[in-house]
Amino acid sequence: MLTSIIDFIVQTVSSLGYLGIFIMMFLESSFFPFPSEVVMIPAGYLAYKGEMNIYLVVLFGLLGSLSGALFNYYFAIKLGRVFLMKYGKYILISEEIILKMEEFFQKHGHISTFSGRLIPVVRQYISLPAGLARMNILIFSFYTSLGAGIWVIILTLLGYFLGDNEGLIKEYLHYIIIIILILLAILAFWYYKKTAKQKLNK
Numbered sequence: 001m002l003t004s005i006i007d008f009i010v011q012t013v014s015s016l017g018y019l020g021i022f023i024m025m026f027l028e029s030s031f032f033p034f035p036s037e038v039v040m041i042p043a044g045y046l047a048y049k050g051e052m053n054i055y056l057v058v059l060f061g062l063l064g065s066l067s068g069a070l071f072n073y074y075f076a077i078k079l080g081r082v083f084l085m086k087y088g089k090y091i092l093i094s095e096e097i098i099l100k101m102e103e104f105f106q107k108h109g110h111i112s113t114f115s116g117r118l119i120p121v122v123r124q125y126i127s128l129p130a131g132l133a134r135m136n137i138l139i140f141s142f143y144t145s146l147g148a149g150i151w152v153i154i155l156t157l158l159g160y161f162l163g164d165n166e167g168l169i170k171e172y173l174h175y176i177i178i179i180i181l182i183l184l185a186i187l188a189f190w191y192y193k194k195t196a197k198q199k200l201n202k
Contacts, residue, residue, distance in 0.1 A: 014046060018056055022064040029068025029124065029148065036065075040152055044159025058149075058156050065117075065148035066141065069127040073140060076131030084128070097125055105129035113140055117147025 012020050021043050028036045040061050047054035076084065084098055105112050105126065113135070116126030130140050 014042075014051065017052065018060040021057060021060045022067070025061050025064025025152075026068040026071070029065040029127075030071050032124075036061075036151065037155060040155035041159035041162075044156040045162065046159075047156065048160045048162075054156065054160060058152055061152040061156065062145060062149050065152060066145050069113075069117075069144045069148070070141070072125070072127035073131040073135075073137075076128045077134065081132050084132075098128060101125045102129045102132070105133065110135060110139055110143060114143035114147040117144060118151060123147070123151075 012024070014020075016023070021039060024039045025036060028039065040057075043052060043057045043061065044054070046052045047057050081098070101122070105116075106129075110130075113126055113130050116122045127140075127144070
């Protein structure tokens with residue numbers, strides 16, 4: 001099933017171009033859990049083939065990420081904490097997620113909107129507590145863009161340089177993305193255990 005999904009995404013990015021990158025990265029950055037790896041790596045590969053401009057790939061990936069984050073930011077402001085805690089589960093935002101994101105935001109402060117963008121799962125939802133806390137929009141946008149930009153550039157360059165071996169990309173793209181997702185899951189687990197241990201030591 002994952003192979004079919006990845007094939008669909010590669011075809012969508014290829015057919016819709018920069019708009020496709022923007023839309024999918026918007027979804028990835030909002031409350032819809034959509035892995036950016038399966039968008040930006042193929043986009044980087046298409047840039048290598050000359051079908052896309054690598055600078056525009058990064059730009060639209062970043063704009064999509066920032067727009068999705070701003071959507072969550074204003075979404076949280078408009079609906080408020082009580083509404084999200086009660087009805088968020090119907091749009092994939094559970095009470096547990098909100099509590100964990102609030103704890104992460106309170107523990108790390110405004111910089112969490114930067115660091116959170118580099119952590120799997122956290123990056124999709126860190127905008128919610130920022131919105132609930134009514135964080136300064138300019139500071140929020142700056143830190144979000146910085147964190148999202150780093151992630152977008154890394155994934156795009158990975159696809160671009162792997163494109164040096166077109167056969168490798170075509171044959172192993174699915175495995176490459178799966179490996180990256182597994183590594184990110186391990187990183188997320190390590191971070192969770194680390195913070196849990198620090199909490200116990202206090």
